Amino acid sequence: MNLWHDIIDSLTDGIIVLSPAMEPQVVNPAAETMLGVSQVSAATVADLVRQNDWLGRMVGACLDSGQDLGDMETVLVTGPRELAVRVEVSPLLNAEGRPGGVIILLHDLSHEKGAAEAATTGDLNLRLSPAGLAHEVKNPLTGIKGAAELMAGMFPDDARAQQYCSVILDGVNRIASLVEQVLMVSGPQRLAQEPVNIHMVLHQAMRMAGLFPQPPEGVTLLQDFDPSLPDVIGDASALERTFLNLIKNAAEAIGESGTIRLHTRIEREFRMTAEGRRRQFLRVEVSDSGVGIPEDQLAQLFTPFFTTKPAGTGLGLVLCQRIIALHGGRLWAQRGGIDRVKGTPTPKEGMTFKVTLPMMPPEKRPQ
Numbered sequence: 001m002n003l004w005h006d007i008i009d010s011l012t013d014g015i016i017v018l019s020p021a022m023e024p025q026v027v028n029p030a031a032e033t034m035l036g037v038s039q040v041s042a043a044t045v046a047d048l049v050r051q052n053d054w055l056g057r058m059v060g061a062c063l064d065s066g067q068d069l070g071d072m073e074t075v076l077v078t079g080p081r082e083l084a085v086r087v088e089v090s091p092l093l094n095a096e097g098r099p100g101g102v103i104i105l106l107h108d109l110s111h112e113k114g115a116a117e118a119a120t121t122g123d124l125n126l127r128l129s130p131a132g133l134a135h136e137v138k139n140p141l142t143g144i145k146g147a148a149e150l151m152a153g154m155f156p157d158d159a160r161a162q163q164y165c166s167v168i169l170d171g172v173n174r175i176a177s178l179v180e181q182v183l184m185v186s187g188p189q190r191l192a193q194e195p196v197n198i199h200m201v202l203h204q205a206m207r208m209a210g211l212f213p214q215p216p217e218g219v220t221l222l223q224d225f226d227p228s229l230p231d232v233i234g235d236a237s238a239l240e241r242t243f244l245n246l247i248k249n250a251a252e253a254i255g256e257s258g259t260i261r262l263h264t265r266i267e268r269e270f271r272m273t274a275e276g277r278r279r280q281f282l283r284v285e286v287s288d289s290g291v292g293i294p295e296d297q298l299a300q301l302f303t304p305f306f307t308t309k310p311a312g313t314g315l316g317l318v319l320c321q322r323i324i325a326l327h328g329g330r331l332w333a334q335r336g337g338i339d340r341v342k343g344t345p346t347p348k349e350g351m352t353f354k355v356t357l358p359m360m361p362p363e364k365r366p367q
Helices: 001-012 029-035 042-051 051-063 112-121 132-156 159-186 198-210 235-253 315-324
Strands: 013-019 023-027 069-078 082-095 099-108 194-196 220-226 232-234 258-272 278-290 330-335 350-360
Touching: 001 069, 001 159, 001 235, 001 315, 013 029, 013 069, 023 042, 029 099, 029 132, 042 051, 051 069, 051 082, 069 278, 099 350, 132 159, 194 198, 198 235, 232 235, 235 258, 235 315, 235 350, 315 350
Parallel strands: 220 258
Antiparallel strands: 013 023, 013 099, 069 082, 082 099, 194 232, 258 278, 278 350, 330 350
């Protein structure tokens, strides 16, 4: 059973096993990522079928006939997103050989379609890998930076020349930083798989953000932690970078005065593993008393290059979301943060970023 669990959870194709009553029995991480949820419930399945009536027809036909069905290419609608997928629906046969449910296999065609489109437009030979593109950009940047520094040294007393050189150097540094962030978002991530105390991660992130142990004057930092939470399995450094980004965003949102609240607790939701065990999650919330963002911008927060900051790149939250997803968790944002004076949650202003992470299974926890 452990081997089958590892195989199903390691697949890049999404697998959803449903009972005849359309209740999810097994869902692997790839399917959760495609659907954008941390747990697939009966309500999730009902919503998925409502948005994709063709899927409901395929499942019904499979249950009635006991035959395999498939669609080589279709569009799967999941909330605001649309995915090009190949779908296969097969009967789950019981000991008597009768259908006891269905197995849905979802294969993401997005990357294949992108390559096909490039081939039809003649651009395939011109495509560069992220690392190759970064190399091509960094080489001229090094020359530009060196020339600007040389010019600044040639005219040390010319205020206008110093100003122009400063503008050039700032632009070079900004482009170099953007290239590094693009590489981090698009490149492969090698994450450690070690026991991680989430509260140690949060304290280190607060320390790096300059808020711990003593926040700046005018800033109130509330730590509402559940000390009984078990460890998570993952990469402490990657998680520290993620929460540092979220905490810095909260600090920038409140400016010189306001309240930031960090809250941890056990997540009420869980999902079933392939071996029928409950996989429990913990939740971390980072709330602020800032002005928040308009409702129409909320859906774009995790879109690459979308930013509300004058000097932002729009890749920080994208990278955070990817790191959390690689840990088997979920990151999302919600309007409404923390009251500036009372320190209690409020739906009127501010923002709250919510993270769920799978907890270490009980059998692996130290006794």
